[in-house]
Amino acid sequence: MKPATLSGAPARIMIIAVLAALLLAFPLLAAATGLDYYIGVLRRIVIFALLATSLNLVLGYGGLVALGHAGFVGVGAYTVVILAERGVTSAALAWPLALAAGALAALLVGAISLRTRGVYFIMITLAFAQMLYFVFASLRNYGGDDGYTLAARPEPWPGAQPLDDSGLYWLVLLLCGVLFWLFCRITASRFGHALSGIRDNEGRMHALGYPVYRIRLLAFTLAGALAGLGGAMLAANNNFVSPSMMHWTQSATLMVMLIVGGVGRIWGGVLGALVWLALEEWLKQQTEYWHLPLGLLLILIALYLPRGLAALRWPAPRRTTGKETP
Structure with missing residues (x-):
């Protein structure tokens, strides 16, 4: 008889547990091997994974192409700056306020932007940013x-x-892990299914009595809140805040990460941020023309894997008939 193998949910849980253990132990391993520099690199990847995931809630599950998402990142970062000028430097105080500031900015922008559709929505979110x-x-x-x-x-x-x-x-990893778990719960909830239904067929969901505008506005506000918190984390990571954080090119970069990882996929933002930033870091050490390979990667993803890396699956285990030879 062949030994039993794990498959499905138990295998996924085991893989996630192993990855979580490795991530938690990484600073200790890096310090022991002289790779302390990569603690900051991995921390930056984790933060951008949260930012790309927050965009995924709007773009992937809401079907809203928002080209001004980085604006909320900047609002959160500058909230930290304003509080620091007034002597408030505690993450326990500043980061929740950055989250609230991002949510408020998204609520105000979304209340206006969500009354438009298509290219007009893209341009008005860009204009606000x-x-x-x-x-x-x-x-x-x-x-x-x-x-x-x-x-x-x-x-x-x-x-x-x-x-x-x-x-x-460790603080960033803990918070991003909890928020990613909440993201999974939200997308699997009735609200998440309603949001996806509006993305697929807005007219039908409206006819069924769903408050389309309010559902989209809530999703937009939640995404802005996560972006604001991510901006506060970036400010702490870099010890520096600049208006360039909210430039439209930063919004486009988050969108590219999501396209690489998989729009509308649970792990799309995480995979996209990991692959894009890890390749960027490695290519910068190899050549000054590091933009070219990244551009080629995006073209290849668009042509041959339009659903993103998260759509890839390892081969399913072969079904047995119960008559295997010993």
């Missing part, structure tokens, strides 16, 4: 075009010591 970009670029008290350098890493709670590289990594 560029407005935010120019507003923060004009704030000389917070660095203007030159950006703002934070004095130190945040402390986890008031009165504690500032986080070191490993401490910030």
Whole structure:
């Protein structure tokens, strides 16, 4: 008899558990092998995985091509800057406020933008993001075009010591893990199914009595909240905030990550951020023309794997008839 093999949900749970253990242990392994630099690299990948996942809620599940998502990232980052100027440097205080600021900005922008459709929605979200970009670029008290350098890493709670590289990594990993779990729960809930239904056939969902506008606005606000928190994490990761964080090209980069990973796929944002940023980091060390291979990757994905890397599956286990030879 052949030994039994794990398949389906138990196998996925085991794989996720092993990956989570490796991620948690990475700073210790990196310190022991002299690869401390890569703690920051992996931390950045985790943050962008959250940002791409937040865009996935709007684009993948809501069917809304928002080209101004980076605006909410910048709102969250500058919330941290404004609070730091007033002496508030605790992550326990600043990061929830950054999340709330991102949610409020998304609520206001979405309340107007979601009354439009198609290319008009794309352009109006782009316009709002560029407005935010120019507003923060004009704030000389917070660095203007030159950006703002934070004095130190945040402390986890008031009165504690500032986080070191490993401490910030573990905090970011924990928060992003919890938020990704919530994202999975949301997309699997009645709200998530209604949002996907509106994406597939808005007219039918409206005829069935679903509040289409309110569902989309809630999804847009949730995505903005996650983006605001991601912006606060980026500010802590870089110790620097600049208006370029909310430029439309940053929104396009998040969209590219999602396309590479898989639009509308649970793991699309995570895979896209991992592959794109890991390749970018490696190519920068190899050549100054690192943009070219990344562009070719995007073309190949669009031509041969339009559903993204998350659509790939390992081969299913062969079914047996129960008459296997010993």
